[in-house]
Amino acid sequence: MENLAQLEALCERLYNSQDSAERAHAENTLKCFSVNTDYISQCQYILENALTPYALMLASSSLLKQVTDHSLALNLRLDIWSYIFNYLATRGPKLQPFVTASLIQLLCRVTKFGWFDDERFRDVVKESANFLSQGTSEHYAIGLKILNQLVSEMNQPNPGLPSTHHRRVACSFRDQSLFQIFQMSLTSLRHLQSDVASRLQELALSLAHKCLSFDFVGTSIDESSEEFGTVQIPSSWRPLLEDSSTLQIFFDYYSITKAPLSKEALECLVRLASVRRSLFVNDAARSKFLAHLMTGTKEILQSGQGLADHDNYHEYCRLLGRFRVNYQLSELVNVEGYSDWIRLVAEFTLKSLLSWQWASSSVYYLLGLWSRLVSSVPYLKGDAPSLLDEFVPKITESFLTSRFNSVQVGFPDDLSENPLDNVELLQDQLDCFPYLCRFQYESSGSYIINMMEPVLQSYTEKARLQTCDKNDLSIIEAKLTWVVHIIAAILKIKQCTGCSMESQEVLDAELSARVLQLINVTDSGLHSQRYGEVSKQRLDRAILTFFQHFRKSYVGDQAMHSSKLYARLSELLGLHDHLLLLNVIVGKIATNLKCYTESEQVIDHTLSLFLELASGYMTGKLLLKLDTVKFIIANHTREHFPFLEEYRCSRSRTTFYYTIGWLIFMEDSPIKFKSSMEPLLQVFVSLESTPDAVFRTDAVKYALIGLMRDLRGIAMATNSRRTYGLLFDWLYPAHMPLILKGITHWTDTPEVTTPLLKFMAEFVLNKAQRLTFDSSSPNGILLFREVSKLIVAYGTRILSLPNPADIYAFKYKGIWISLTILARGLKELGTLGWT
Template sequence: MSLHFFSLAQLEILCKQLYETTETGVRLQAEKALVEFTNSPDCLSKCQLLLERGSSSYSQLLAATCLSKLVSRTNNPLPLEQRIDIRNYVLNYLATRPKLAEFVTQALIQLYSRITKLGWFDCQKDDYVFRNVIADVTRFLQVQTVEHCIIGVTILSQLTNEINQADTSHPLTKHRKIASSFRDSSLFDIFTLSCNLLKQVCASGKNLNLNDESQHGLLMQLLKLSHNCLNYDFIGTSTDESSDDLCTVQIPTSWRSAFLDSSTLQLFFDLYHSIPPSLSPLVLSCLVQIASVRRSLFNNAERAKFLSHLVDGVKRILENPQSLSDPNNYHEFCRLLARLKSNYQLGELVKVENYPEVIRLIANFTVTSLQHWEFAPNSVHYLLSLWQRLAASVPYVKATEPHLLETYTPEVTKAYITSRLESVCIILRDGLEDPLDDAGLVQQQLDQLSTIGRCEYEKTCALLVQLFDQSAQTYQELLQSTNSSTIDITVQEGRLTWLVYIIGAVIGGRVSFASTDEQDAMDGELVCRVLQLMNLTDSRLAQAGNERLELAMLSFFEQFRKIYIGDQVQKSSKISGDSREQPSPTCRFGLKVILPYPFLVTWSVLLLTW
């Protein structure tokens, strides 16, 4: 029996079978029947009946879903008049039923967004009938109930998101034409509306009860709307999220007024301090986008003023860090800090009035974060990225104001190194996941540390020498003792694994700075220690080995080869000079080195003089 003869009651039974049954066979039969229903001639009228008379929210959901499929199909599309009628019907339906089930409201808003996007260039009597989106939602925003306001704001937010996303069932060129037209005709007005509504929220802060679910929901939707506007793909590049720390937001020139007005930036900083931690990550996400606005939007004076307000806001957050105990807030704030350097030059930052205090606060925040490595490990990348870019900029900064990095980069380097060593015992004791097992994460952090550690390299080298000698001496004593526990040996092997990785990284960081003979000699001191350790570990391979430590050795040799042995080495340094000119290595824990790799044979004479 063809489904278009099915009664409303029978359709509702199919809805229950689709959404409520736990029996796979029954659900598959319902899906098959409803696909036939979607393709039936009277689907449109039956969907309206389901919306009007359906006894359950699932009936309304089915109707909204089927209508979305109808308006999206590319073969045999619905006539323009029918699509206009559906659009108007959906708006009226939402306006007269503000308390539908959330998933039904979302499905209907999705239907409205899809009709609007696909009909963006459709005309009726020289009028682009689907473009009056702000007028469509004004009726919701003017009503005094919070529920209506939420629907209106959600419509704009979902529409912005819908138009920003390419649809695989339609040509990419059509998507870009629609997205560009929407950007030029409507997006700024929508963003301005969202900011004005947020300002009203701030102004009525005393009357706003965020413990009330509906008021909380309204503020969340406003923040999502603002973020969707700022996160729009303005130039059609579809930036890969994996490179978001390098992203520049290509705000159109027509938006300049919003960012020259400091009240826009101040609005989001004020919101951060006045709303609960459950919502403030969205505020910080907006601030990340605002901080990434393209440099060319401003002239030099305007950019300096904008940066000054941005740094002041960051300083205020650092001075009142209570909300950063929330992992989501913490993560977004780390992203915000990283954008300070990815979008601005060190020479610009040092000219900000509060720079000395801000760089001190950022350094303290970074050190504390590194010491509590288990809190939000995925966020550390952004902090190291910030310091890596700051350190790499030191040779090029021309400003007369002090950058103070010679004071703070050693603190960051020390915090990273010591926290990794301290983590070894904690991971073994508590059975936590070992970061050393994530080769990609380790390599990423080491690449960043390689630049940070070469800034004030004397301090980095002295710290590594001290820590390595302590761990190596303890390790050797444990191996020679008959009463040593396996746990104690494993802890020292873990510490030495991190140290070998880090030594390889800082040697590899030599390419980031103009190196001196003294720094090459420091490299020699570090290399000597790793080679001594290698001799010790090789001597006990027959009894036991440590895979992580061996991998660290391979990483170290790869870095050493690139810097001092590879074909591209431009400079003959003392590290490979006549051994008679070399001081004897100071790291001696009773081992004579036997080099097993052919390309290192000359080192037995040139570096390791015993």
């Protein structure tokens, strides 16, 4: 007993001490209980005799680790299993909740690991049911907790269990026990419906939700994802789901409980609404189930109960969103009461759009529902009206109006606060919304133009001023940003069914013309002095997005040469073909690269668009005809493109030179290659003439970093023996000594060594068989010799340096890249000329 008292004191320090050294000492002293199997009997003694909950927690957690990490004898595991059940039955109601939870986890882990070892482990459901029939609420709670933990344990992999064995156990459990547990959850819900003990109701709802969320087919569903697809409930569950009381119990619980219980009821309904269509024996059964869902959701809309709670609101939007996934429009319109349901959903959507601050993360599901409905209209048969013509234009206009209203609030420049900077949320909304626009494109297109033109006019007028209110301009630019994003999204779906009609192409031209007019204004007058403003950067990123989608639909490789679009653009702006349009795009790219010196986001987005254009076969050829592109290829220096000098944008240089390399090598001219490399040659000459005494200056450092990033971009663009040979001959032997000098002088500076080593890793990568030299050529041996010198020079120096706090960035990363270089070199020994 004296030893037990000492142990309890140690456990108290382990779980409660604020002193880390004291906790570490306690942990080290008590480690034997979870590591040494001889201490299992000691854990049982502690459970029997300890007075403090922390000692009980130690015994339980130690046994859990023993069961998970060691292959214990079957009889021992059965003894533990039986003991824990009896322990919970006799002492469970008086235990601290965290101790109970740990013991239940131990019980379920033993059950799972022994599922195929002995039939007695499979009696876990029957044993748990005994707790539900013992009459006390404490035992009832323990029974529900065991079943909750059991379903969770069976549904998730364990470190101590191979994944294949886990799946076999999960499938066996699904077939033998899960349905029974789900029935028990429903029975409990009905039994507890009038019970004021919300804790029991919560456990019963949680159990039902866990059963419905089970990974029925072993697809390892990512529960962090909002979209989980169809729930593959087994056919044996059919009678229970076709019973209307099953669905109704969750609607009832939503109405009689408050959050978070009501949210759990909605989560169960979301799962039930996602049940696979083939579960139902015929169309009549499925229609009855759908009608029940529609009636239940309609009653919630009519009463508005619970929707003032944000979590309920969000989950209810998810529930409505499931109608678009699992049911066809033709099924919905044939349900009695459809007209009332669709009207209420439309009103709910309109209110949600007006409450954009509160409901912004939920609107995605509503827009998804409406986009799916309008996409199904062409396939709708029969006389039943869909009523979408009446409601969709209102939703479209409300969305546009709400976006304009949102900018009046004046968000801070913090990227996490402004909706235009929440890329995922913006993408979610703009993925669905264009389908609504194109459904009644003439009216929605006119509405967009009517909203945009006064704002564009105001923006044009302010360009002529000397100064202007900064906040006023930010609001105007935010409105324009929203419109440009919306137009870009509309163009993005141009290739979808029904969107390529000539009348729609004319409307595409009308909307695109407004954005192209805006481009003429953004870089003129007062606005040409505002590249440091966040609101202008957002607008320019939206314009780049517009160009990306416009190009895919109307310029180059996959695009149709649409006479209707270009005929209308010719009338409006004089742009009669895609070469002229491409010139506008490249002009904006060049302007961004010249004027943005500190916005890494805008530079990266601009270069991404430039690379897309250059790497397209047809658009790449067209680019070479443009004077602006010829200028960029010939004058890629910091004087013309100041972002090259900005260190925070130095990573963007690789993409810039990758693009330039694409364009250079497309011309297939050694003379053109050498002339285009002249700016880089000047950097080489300058660094090579720098004396060793001043080679460790910041000027040399930044020049070397930039040069290595540039060379890596050029090397990435070489995709054939011919183009690689041009770069190799240009670098070797003249400039290789500088690379070796750089690594030897700057070994202790990862800012320099990382880009240098990454360039070399790219240079020795034999993609597309580009490193295939002639059999009589010594180049392979010479290259391997240079690589060896570099690795030896870096390796001998970096290993001798002391280890700093951030050892990965300082040492490990460089060593990893060096090993990558060596591996690539060794892999291609034959290619490099070794036999």
